[in-house]
Amino acid sequence: MIRLANAPVSYGVFGLSRPDLVPLPDGEQLAAWVAEAGYEGIDLGPIGLLGDADSIAANLGAHRLGLAGGWVDLPFGAGDDAAFEASLEGLDAALAIFRAAAEADPERAPKPTIADSGSAERNARPGGGADLELSDAAWRRFADRVGVVAARVRAAGLEPTFHHHACTYVETPHEIERFLADTDVDLTFDTGHLLIGGGDPVADFGRWRSRINHVHLKDADRSVLARAAGSADPLHEVWEQRMFVRLGDGDLAVDRIVDEIVASGFDGWLVVEQDVILQDAADVDRARQDQIDNRERLRRWFA
Structure with a gap:
């Protein structure tokens, strides 16, 4: 069964946020907005x-929401052993x-x-x-560190998933293939980040289906990436210039990839994401409406 979720990042709450420009919603407000928009x-x-x-189950239960997953980044590719251990x-x-x-809601356990x-x-x-890929030695260290983290997650009674992501050492299709070959951790398949990394979400989903245990459905406007090339701070530039857009407004073949996901028998969380950096009060209203629109866009498959 596919369950639809959304994420704080869609409402401007993540590591690149600018709370100096506009106050960010708190957890209670976010949970209410996500539930009101029709996500599970x-x-x-x-x-x-x-x-x-102690409070997560009650807080989410008040809105009848499950916890889908959540981003935890660690220095797999850069940093010394002490930095990794500290993380x-x-x-x-x-x-x-x-x-x-997971204990409170085992049928909707997070990844x-x-x-x-x-x-x-x-x-x-x-x-x-x-030219940015890790050397063979650095890659072996990367894979070993992933193994350490995977064992820690599994010891907690949970199954990990790995998120390929822009500006990390698992970004391009080649790096994703390398990761799948050298670890036993399955993949968070993120359609938007795959577009940024030069992949083809429809074709690549089919290639990697057996190793996909989590999905982030995200649209991206790759022209923003091209315009940011050579800027002083391309990381912030691409996010601030709205590289991630409403489903159907970017380069993702939304109908084709969702058809592919549904037909494949995928069973798990499908998290709709649209990373935004809120820069004024109007952006807050726009973010809320975009997630309502994204949910409506998916009514054909998920009533």
């Missing part, structure tokens, strides 16, 4: 946003919340969504490139 679940967002291990404390804090949500933290050189080149 929500992603975790920043640790503590939706509550802690595990943040993972454990997230796992406590995921575990509590801890692990990802690479990237680096300055990857931030400077959204979209990636062969």
Whole structure:
């Protein structure tokens, strides 16, 4: 069964947020908006946003929402062993919340969504490139670290999923193939980030279907990526210039990919995402309406 969720990032709440420009919604407000828009679940967002291990189930239950997953990035590709070890404390804090949500609602258990933290050189080149890939030795370290994290997630009684993502060391189709070949962790298939990394969501979903255990449905306008090339801060440029758009407004073949996902028998959370950086009060209203529109766009498949 496919369950639809949304995420705090669609309402401007994530690492690139600009709370200096406009106040951000809190967890209670976000949960209410996501439920009102017609979604069944929500992603975790920043640790503590939706509550802690003692309160997460009640907070989401008040809105009849399940916890779909949530982003936890770790320095798999960059940083020394000490930095990696230190990052595990943040993972454990997230796992406590995921575990509590799973115990309260086992039929809608979340997928801890692990990802690479990237680096300055990857931030400077959204979209990636062969010259940015890790060396063989660095890649072996990357895969070993993923194994450490996967074991930690599974020891908590949960199954991890790995998010390929712009400006990280698993961004392009080649890097995704390398990841799938060298680890036993399945994939969060993100249609928008795959477009940025040069992939074909429809064809690549079919190729990787057996290793996909989580889906982020996201549309992207790749012209924004092209315009940001060579800017002083392309990472912020592409997000601030709205690279991610409403379903159907960008380069994603929405009907084709959703048809493919449904026909494949995929069973799990499908998280609709549209990363936005709120820059004024009007952006808050626009973000809310976009997620209502995105839900309506999917009525053909998910009444």
